[in-house]
Amino acid sequence: NAGVMQNPRHLVRRRGQEARLRCSPMKGHSHVYWYRQLPEEGLKFMVYLQKENIIDESGMPKERFSAEFPKEGPSILRIQQVVRGDSAAYFCASSPLPGTGIKGNQPQHFGDGTRLSIL
Amino acid sequence: RKEVEQDPGPFNVPEGATVAFNCTYSNSASQSFFWYRQDCRKEPKLLMSVYSSGNEDGRFTAQLNRASQYISLLIRDSKLSDSATYLCVVNKPGTYKYIFGTGTRLKVLA
Numbered sequence: 001n002a003g004v005m006q007n008p009r010h011l012v013r014r015r016g017q018e019a020r021l022r023c024s025p026m027k028g029h030s031h032v033y034w035y036r037q038l039p040e041e042g043l044k045f046m047v048y049l050q051k052e053n054i055i056d057e058s059g060m061p062k063e064r065f066s067a068e069f070p071k072e073g074p075s076i077l078r079i080q081q082v083v084r085g086d087s088a089a090y091f092c093a094s095s096p097l098p099g100t101g102i103k104g105n106q107p108q109h110f111g112d113g114t115r116l117s118i119l
Numbered sequence: 120r121k122e123v124e125q126d127p128g129p130f131n132v133p134e135g136a137t138v139a140f141n142c143t144y145s146n147s148a149s150q151s152f153f154w155y156r157q158d159c160r161k162e163p164k165l166l167m168s169v170y171s172s173g174n175e176d177g178r179f180t181a182q183l184n185r186a187s188q189y190i191s192l193l194i195r196d197s198k199l200s201d202s203a204t205y206l207c208v209v210n211k212p213g214t215y216k217y218i219f220g221t222g223t224r225l226k227v228l229a
Contacts, residue, residue: 031215042221043163043206056216091162107153107208108217110162 002027004094005074006111013082014119021077021114025094032075033093033108034067043091049075082118089113120145123209125220133228136197140223142207143189151210152183152190156203157222163206166192197227 005024013019025032034046045059049069060067064082069075079086093108124143132138144152152169167174169181169190180193190209194201207220 033217035219043219045216045218048215056214089160107151107165107168109165113162115160 004029004092004109004111006092006114008114009112010115010117012117012119015083016081019079019082019086019116021079021090021092021116022074023077023092023094023111024074025092026109029094029096029109031095032069033095034075034077035091035093037089037091037113039088046077079116082116084118087116087118089115122146122211122218123207123220125205125207125223127221127223129224129226131226131228132197134197134199136227137193137195138197138225139191139193140205140207140225141189141191142209142220142223143187144207144209144218145188146209146212147185147188148212149209150212151217152181153208153217154179154181154190154192155206155208155219157206158203163219166205194225197225199227199229201225202227 004026007022032049035043037043047060047067048056052071064080066078091110091113093110095108096106122145130138154166155163156166157163167176167181169183171183173182178195182191204222204224206222209218211218
């Protein structure tokens with residue numbers, strides 16, 4: 001499967017624990033985006049990363065949330081000391097180098113998502 | 120004004136009907152436009168890019184109106200399997216960000 005791979009599909013944590021969500025982009029894609037989606041709501045941008053660089057984290061909460069995309073391995077979205085309000089679907093998307101499409105930016109392709117539930 | 124705005128619906132249409140959705144965007148400098156489809160509790164899937172000249176893919180037609188700053192999606196001969204939420208996506212100029220609309224829900228009825 002050459003698509004965007006996210007794991008785990010479902011993650012259950014108790015309040016105060018840490019949650020780690022992983023995303024491997026599509027082959028050939030060097031850009032990763034993380035989104036959060038609450039039930040019955042739209043996708044909210046969290047962070048945009050290239051390998052070893054955070055390009056835009058304007059959608060990330062200032063505390064408890066962090067993201068990385070190391071030189072080797074998947075991108076990781078980390079949530080420390082989780083609270084009930086962190087329960088959501090977290091989607092990762094990848095794209096080739098933006099702006100390289102014939103007609104503007106390339107579209108993003110999404111992984112299956114991680115459903116995070118906080119008890 | 121929201122950066123990307125869609126009518127949430129739901130649009131309830133009978134099988135075989137033609138249905139159209141619009142999506143307005145606020146930044147006239149946006150250059151990239153897409154329609155995605157999202158089924159309940161699933162990931163968004165790219166339906167089609169939207170080009171300036173308009174484009175068609177089978178029963179689906181996308182149009183861009185720069186003067187009025189909206190894009191549209193037309194679905195002909197609706198199928199039950201077209202029932203989903205349709206997301207409008209627009210790039211944010213000067214950044215690599217994509218702004219997602221909250222989606223329009225379509226229900227095709229037998």
